[in-house]
Amino acid sequence: MADTLPPASIGMRVEEVDTPALLIDLDAFERNLKRMADAIQDSSAVLRPHAKTHKCPTVGLKQMEVGAVGVCCQKVGEAEAMVLGGISDILVSNEIVGAPKLTKLASLARRAKIAVCADDAGNVSDLDAAAAVAGVTLDVLVEIDVGAGRCGVAPGAPALALAEVIDKAPNLRFGGLQAYQGSAQHIRAYEGRKSAIDSAIAMTQETVSLLASHGLECGIVGGAGTGTFPFEAASGVYNELQAGSYIFMDADYGYNLNASGNPIDDFENSLFVYATVMSRTTGDRAILDAGLKALSVDSGLPLPWEIPGVEFVGASDEHGKLLVSESVQGGNNDLKVGDKVRLIPGHVDPTVNMYDWYVCIRDGRVEDLWPITARGKLQ
Amino acid sequence: MADTLPPASIGMRVEEVDTPALLIDLDAFERNLKRMADAIQDSSAVLRPHAKTHKCPTVGLKQMEVGAVGVCCQKVGEAEAMVLGGISDILVSNEIVGAPKLTKLASLARRAKIAVCADDAGNVSDLDAAAAVAGVTLDVLVEIDVGAGRCGVAPGAPALALAEVIDKAPNLRFGGLQAYQGSAQHIRAYEGRKSAIDSAIAMTQETVSLLASHGLECGIVGGAGTGTFPFEAASGVYNELQAGSYIFMDADYGYNLNASGNPIDDFENSLFVYATVMSRTTGDRAILDAGLKALSVDSGLPLPWEIPGVEFVGASDEHGKLLVSESVQGGNNDLKVGDKVRLIPGHVDPTVNMYDWYVCIRDGRVEDLWPITARGKLQ
Numbered sequence: 001m002a003d004t005l006p007p008a009s010i011g012m013r014v015e016e017v018d019t020p021a022l023l024i025d026l027d028a029f030e031r032n033l034k035r036m037a038d039a040i041q042d043s044s045a046v047l048r049p050h051a052k053t054h055k056c057p058t059v060g061l062k063q064m065e066v067g068a069v070g071v072c073c074q075k076v077g078e079a080e081a082m083v084l085g086g087i088s089d090i091l092v093s094n095e096i097v098g099a100p101k102l103t104k105l106a107s108l109a110r111r112a113k114i115a116v117c118a119d120d121a122g123n124v125s126d127l128d129a130a131a132a133v134a135g136v137t138l139d140v141l142v143e144i145d146v147g148a149g150r151c152g153v154a155p156g157a158p159a160l161a162l163a164e165v166i167d168k169a170p171n172l173r174f175g176g177l178q179a180y181q182g183s184a185q186h187i188r189a190y191e192g193r194k195s196a197i198d199s200a201i202a203m204t205q206e207t208v209s210l211l212a213s214h215g216l217e218c219g220i221v222g223g224a225g226t227g228t229f230p231f232e233a234a235s236g237v238y239n240e241l242q243a244g245s246y247i248f249m250d251a252d253y254g255y256n257l258n259a260s261g262n263p264i265d266d267f268e269n270s271l272f273v274y275a276t277v278m279s280r281t282t283g284d285r286a287i288l289d290a291g292l293k294a295l296s297v298d299s300g301l302p303l304p305w306e307i308p309g310v311e312f313v314g315a316s317d318e319h320g321k322l323l324v325s326e327s328v329q330g331g332n333n334d335l336k337v338g339d340k341v342r343l344i345p346g347h348v349d350p351t352v353n354m355y356d357w358y359v360c361i362r363d364g365r366v367e368d369l370w371p372i373t374a375r376g377k378l379q
Numbered sequence: 380m381a382d383t384l385p386p387a388s389i390g391m392r393v394e395e396v397d398t399p400a401l402l403i404d405l406d407a408f409e410r411n412l413k414r415m416a417d418a419i420q421d422s423s424a425v426l427r428p429h430a431k432t433h434k435c436p437t438v439g440l441k442q443m444e445v446g447a448v449g450v451c452c453q454k455v456g457e458a459e460a461m462v463l464g465g466i467s468d469i470l471v472s473n474e475i476v477g478a479p480k481l482t483k484l485a486s487l488a489r490r491a492k493i494a495v496c497a498d499d500a501g502n503v504s505d506l507d508a509a510a511a512v513a514g515v516t517l518d519v520l521v522e523i524d525v526g527a528g529r530c531g532v533a534p535g536a537p538a539l540a541l542a543e544v545i546d547k548a549p550n551l552r553f554g555g556l557q558a559y560q561g562s563a564q565h566i567r568a569y570e571g572r573k574s575a576i577d578s579a580i581a582m583t584q585e586t587v588s589l590l591a592s593h594g595l596e597c598g599i600v601g602g603a604g605t606g607t608f609p610f611e612a613a614s615g616v617y618n619e620l621q622a623g624s625y626i627f628m629d630a631d632y633g634y635n636l637n638a639s640g641n642p643i644d645d646f647e648n649s650l651f652v653y654a655t656v657m658s659r660t661t662g663d664r665a666i667l668d669a670g671l672k673a674l675s676v677d678s679g680l681p682l683p684w685e686i687p688g689v690e691f692v693g694a695s696d697e698h699g700k701l702l703v704s705e706s707v708q709g710g711n712n713d714l715k716v717g718d719k720v721r722l723i724p725g726h727v728d729p730t731v732n733m734y735d736w737y738v739c740i741r742d743g744r745v746e747d748l749w750p751i752t753a754r755g756k757l758q
Binding site for chain 2: 347
C-alpha cells in the first residue's frame, strides 16, 4: 500500500483536488483499453501489457478484464506488488540478478505464474538454484537483442545455446523468447518504425525456427510497445504484445507520426499532472507548483492541456514555468494565482513513479482513487 | 515514515546491499558538514540549509548540530515531515497557494516556528485568513526576483508595497526578504556566478534599505545555493544561506569551476546510486539495473565512481548503459554480471526523491539507515 493518505476524496469536484496530483480521465482511459482490444482482435497475438507504466494492480486487473493474459514487470518488487494486488500471471521481461532478488522471485512463483528472462548462462544457473530452494519450476525466456542494443544475447546460435542451458536446468522450463525492440518505439516516421520492426521480426522468426529445429518450442514470443505493436501483432511470429503506455499516452508518443505523416491518434491522453499557478508576477510568465519532482523531463517537457496561448518552457525542482505571452499563439493573460491546469507528461512511466495515488475523474468529479503500490519498487 | 522496509541491514557489508540503493558515505558527508560550517564561520550570515535536497529530518538535525538555525522547505508536505521528525524552525522558501495547503501550513505553526514567502497580495490575504483560523501569527517574507526569472515581485517599490500589505495583516508578521538567485548556481565560470550574485546582492541591498526607510526591518534576508554561497556569505546583506546540495554534491555541481578555472572542490561526493551489472552480452557494453526511475537525468547523466574505462552513456526506464570499450580511456573489460558499482547522480534533489531510504555506510559496512520521510511530498 502507498504510505500516504489519498490526495483527494471520492465525490470531490476536480477543481477541489489539491496539486500536484496525477489525474486519470476514466472515460479516455476506458476508451484506450477498448481501442487496444479492438486493434489486436484479429491478431494471433494476445496482450500482456507492461505494468511498469502504471505500477498499479487495479489498472492491471482492468487490462485483464478486457482480454490481457497477465502483465509484464521489469522488477521483482514490481511483480510482488502485482501479486499482492491480485494479478496471477506475470512475465518479468527483464534479467534478475543477485541472491535477494532471485529468492523473492522464486518465492513469488509459489503464489502466481511467474516467468523471467535471461541472457547469461551464469544467471540461468542462479535462477535454477533459487527455484530449487523455493521448490518451484520457473519459466525462463531467452532475451534476444533485436536491435535495441541493451540486454539480450544475439539472435540465432547464441540464443539456441542459452535456451539449451535453460532446458537442461532441472528446476527451469524453457519459456520462449523476449524480443523487444525498445529503440524503435519513438522513431517518429512510420516507415522508420516499420523498418526497425521488420528487422526485429526477421531476427525473431529465424531464432524461433532454429530453436524449433532443435526441439525447443517457444511458449511465449514477446515484445512490442505502444509505438510499434501493430507490426508485431501482424507478424505471425510474436504471440504476446507488451505495450504499456497506450492506456495513458504522453507527449513523447504524441510526436510519433502515422502512415499519413500525421501525429498518431490510436489512443488518447488520459493521464495528466494537475498543477496550480503559484506565482504570476509578470505579464509573460505563470509559475506552476509542479517541477522535476512531479514531472519527468527525460524525454522532453510536458504539454499544457487545453490552455490556449501557453507554453511550458522549463522546470526546476519544484516549479514549472509557463510562457504566457503574445509570442505564443493566442496569448493568454487570464491565468491567475490559484488557477489549476492540466499537463500531459513528457514521459509517462518515470512520471507515474513519482506519485503514490491516481486520482480518477469522470464528469468533473473524483470517482475513484487507485494506489500506485509499485511506486518506487526499484529492486 | 517510509512505507517500505529498509533495503539493507545495519552491519551488512556494502557489497551485500541490494540495488538500486542510495548510499551515503558518512565520512564524506560529515566532512561536507564541517566544511560548510568552516566556510561561513567568519560570515555574518548563518546557515539554513535546504531540506528539499535530502527530504530527511535525520539529516536536518545533523545540520543543526553543527550550526544550522533550522531548515528551508519548498512544500508544506515537506515541512510537515520535518516537524514530525523534530525540526523546530522552518522557512518555507516558496509561495504556498490554495486552502488545503494554507490550513496545514498554519496548523504547523502551532508546533514549530514557521515562516513562508509570498509574492502576491491576494495570497497574503489568504495566509492571513488561514493564520486567523489556526490562531497563530505567521512570519511572511516577500520574495523578490533577483535575476532567476521565476517567482518573486520586482525588487524595490513592488517589494515595499507587498511588505506593507503583510505588515498590516492582523495575523501575519513581516519576516524579511527571500532573494534566491537560482539560475546563477550552475553558471560554470566563477566570474559569471560572481557577477550574477553581485547583481542580486545590489538589488537585495537596495530593497532592504528601502524597506528600512519605511520602518520595515528584515528579520531574514535569505538566499544562496551551493554554487554561490561564498558571495552571499561575504555580502553583509544576506543573513541566512540556503545551500542544500553541499552535503551530497552531484555531477552537475561538479562541472562548476572555481576562480582558478578548475572544477570546484569545496565539497565531496558523498551520495551514490548503487547499481548492479545485470547484462553483459557484448564486449563494449554493460547494462546496469538503474535507469530513469533510479536516477534523474534532467541535468545530465550520472558519472561512474572510481570505475576506470567506463562511461555512462544512456538511461531507459529501468536500465543504465555503460560503454565499456577501448574507446573509453583505460578500457575496462573486467565488469561482469552481478558486479556492483557506484554512480554519482547527475542531479541530486530529484534523484533523492525516488528513494525511501538512505543506506549510510562507513568502513565498508552499513552503519545506519535513514528514512526519507519527505519523499514524494509534492503538495
